[in-house]
Amino acid sequence: RQLKASRLSYFALIAVTLYDLYPRDDWNFVFGLASSTSRVGVFSMARYFTEFPDLPKLSLKPTASPLHTDVKFLQRICKVMCHELCHMFNIKHCIFFHCIMNGSNNLQETDKRPLFLCPVCLRKLLLVSGFDLRKRYDDMLKFWTSRADVQSAQWLRKRIEETTAK
Numbered sequence: 001r002q003l004k005a006s007r008l009s010y011f012a013l014i015a016v017t018l019y020d021l022y023p024r025d026d027w028n029f030v031f032g033l034a035s036s037t038s039r040v041g042v043f044s045m046a047r048y049f050t051e052f053p054d055l056p057k058l059s060l061k062p063t064a065s066p067l068h069t070d071v072k073f074l075q076r077i078c079k080v081m082c083h084e085l086c087h088m089f090n091i092k093h094c095i096f097f098h099c100i101m102n103g104s105n106n107l108q109e110t111d112k113r114p115l116f117l118c119p120v121c122l123r124k125l126l127l128v129s130g131f132d133l134r135k136r137y138d139d140m141l142k143f144w145t146s147r148a149d150v151q152s153a154q155w156l157r158k159r160i161e162e163t164t165a166k
Contacts, residue, residue: 011039012039012040012041012085012088012089013039013040013041014034014040014041014042014043014081014084014085014088015040015041015042015043016042016043016044016045017042017043017044017045017046018044018045018046018049019044019046020044020046020047021033021042021043021044028105029044029047030044031043031044031047031080031083031104031110032044032080032081032083032084033084034084034085034087034088035087035088036087036088036089036090039088039089040088041084041085041087041088042084043077043080043081043084045077047107048073048076048077048107070147071147071148071149072111074147074149075111075115075149075152076107076110076111078115079100079110079113079115080110082100082115083100083101086100086101086117086121086125089124089125089128089129090128091121091124091125091128094118094120094121096118096120096121097118097119097120097121098113098114098118099113099114099116099117099118099120099121100113100114100115100116100117100121101117101118101121115144115152115155116155116159133163134160134163134164137156137159137160137163138160140152140156141153141156141157141160144156
């Protein structure tokens with residue numbers, strides 16, 4: 001009820017947890033869940049830490065260590081959060097290209113997924129949100145450059161170059 005009452009004060013709402021998510025008793029875990037009707041979602045960081053499955057018991061102690069470097073950890077979080085946010089805008093799993101909207105059932109599949117939307121999913125997001133693509137790419141370039149993610153920054157520079165050339 002509280003979410004319905006405050007619906008106009010948010011565009012989308014996402015929660016973060018350190019607990020594993022199981023949508024049904026007979027399902028395996030999921031990295032995240034989202035609803036396109038209420039534009040709310042949740043994603044779990046539980047499996048990104050070496051302390052999994054005991055992480056929630058540690059109460060977010062500063063000793064919790066990501067499984068990989070900070071950039072890898074941040075990439076994983078961004079991939080799942082962006083994936084779930086796109087679901088909130090009714091964008092389904094992508095079957096057309098290698099895309100952030102591809103499904104994943106384990107960390108290896110998540111790591112293989114790109115950080116970016118394919119042209120089809122990007123167009124869908126543009127249609128429902130109307131954001132400025134150039135500004136988005138510029139902001140993402142600043143973000144990933146400041147985190148020393150050379151590969152993502154390189155991809156973004158190329159996209160900016162290609163979109164400005166048209």
